[in-house]
Amino acid sequence: MTTAPAVAGTQVVGRVARLLRIVARHPDGCRLAQLVAESGLTRPTTYRLLASLAHEGLLDQDRETGSWRLGPEAIIWGTVAAARFPFEELVRPSLRRLSEATGESSFFSIRRGDGTVCLMREEGSFPVRSFVLAEGVRFPLGVASAGLAILAFLPGEEQERIIADDAERTRRYGAAHAAAPLREALARIRRDGYSVNPGLILEGSWGMGAAVFDRSGSPSAALSLTGIEPRFSGERRAGLGRALLEEAHTLHTRLAQRNW
Numbered sequence: 001m002t003t004a005p006a007v008a009g010t011q012v013v014g015r016v017a018r019l020l021r022i023v024a025r026h027p028d029g030c031r032l033a034q035l036v037a038e039s040g041l042t043r044p045t046t047y048r049l050l051a052s053l054a055h056e057g058l059l060d061q062d063r064e065t066g067s068w069r070l071g072p073e074a075i076i077w078g079t080v081a082a083a084r085f086p087f088e089e090l091v092r093p094s095l096r097r098l099s100e101a102t103g104e105s106s107f108f109s110i111r112r113g114d115g116t117v118c119l120m121r122e123e124g125s126f127p128v129r130s131f132v133l134a135e136g137v138r139f140p141l142g143v144a145s146a147g148l149a150i151l152a153f154l155p156g157e158e159q160e161r162i163i164a165d166d167a168e169r170t171r172r173y174g175a176a177h178a179a180a181p182l183r184e185a186l187a188r189i190r191r192d193g194y195s196v197n198p199g200l201i202l203e204g205s206w207g208m209g210a211a212v213f214d215r216s217g218s219p220s221a222a223l224s225l226t227g228i229e230p231r232f233s234g235e236r237r238a239g240l241g242r243a244l245l246e247e248a249h250t251l252h253t254r255l256a257q258r259n260w
Helices: 003-024 032-039 043-055 072-084 087-102 144-152 156-164 167-173 179-192 234-257
Strands: 059-061 068-070 105-112 115-122 138-140 195-197 205-213 219-228
Touching: 003 032, 003 043, 003 068, 032 043, 043 059, 087 105, 087 115, 087 219, 087 234, 105 144, 115 144, 138 144, 138 167, 144 156, 144 179, 144 195, 144 205, 144 219, 156 179, 179 195, 205 234, 219 234
Parallel strands: none
Antiparallel strands: 059 068, 105 115, 105 219, 115 138, 195 205, 205 219
């Protein structure tokens, strides 16, 4: 009698969080049909939860288009969280130095469970860019350069659990993300210190990443660079890797000083 409400409540929280994450990925608005498709929830359940979130100020609906966007209450929560995690102050200088030194777009992603979410982007000066990654985009660990860099330095047992669970990862992102090739990629990352994503998500769009470790020594975040394939040639790639590792170490020191 006491277990069922807890389970039901947990399920509702999970569904609400899922919808909020989907809406956050679409700053220009997300229609009901898209939310139903991406969430896997039924249309009535989706609409009921959206209406409740709007009532609480966490979502807004555009009266003309019907699209859903984050509401004013979400802004308040974000402002409070930003005060605790001043990433703009701490991370932006690292991103700017990387982009200025390399000409590529640079990114800061953090680990969330078995995935990563991109929090910040700094545009590079090179006119041709890759748009695989942007603020709010999430990937599983082991996918994209940030997730590869983080996964490579997790403890063995935790790492192997994620590697072995490859069915959905392979279905969505291709055979190169299956357990066997992923293990080989992670071994190279541990050898070099940085990750390389050779156009595995979008052909011709390359990425490189370096893990950022927290005070406990856990890889909790990553810096990454993305661009077109010719910009990541072998000789230049080594220099990009050194730049990422140096900036990741600098950022680790700054974050540790702020108890992160």
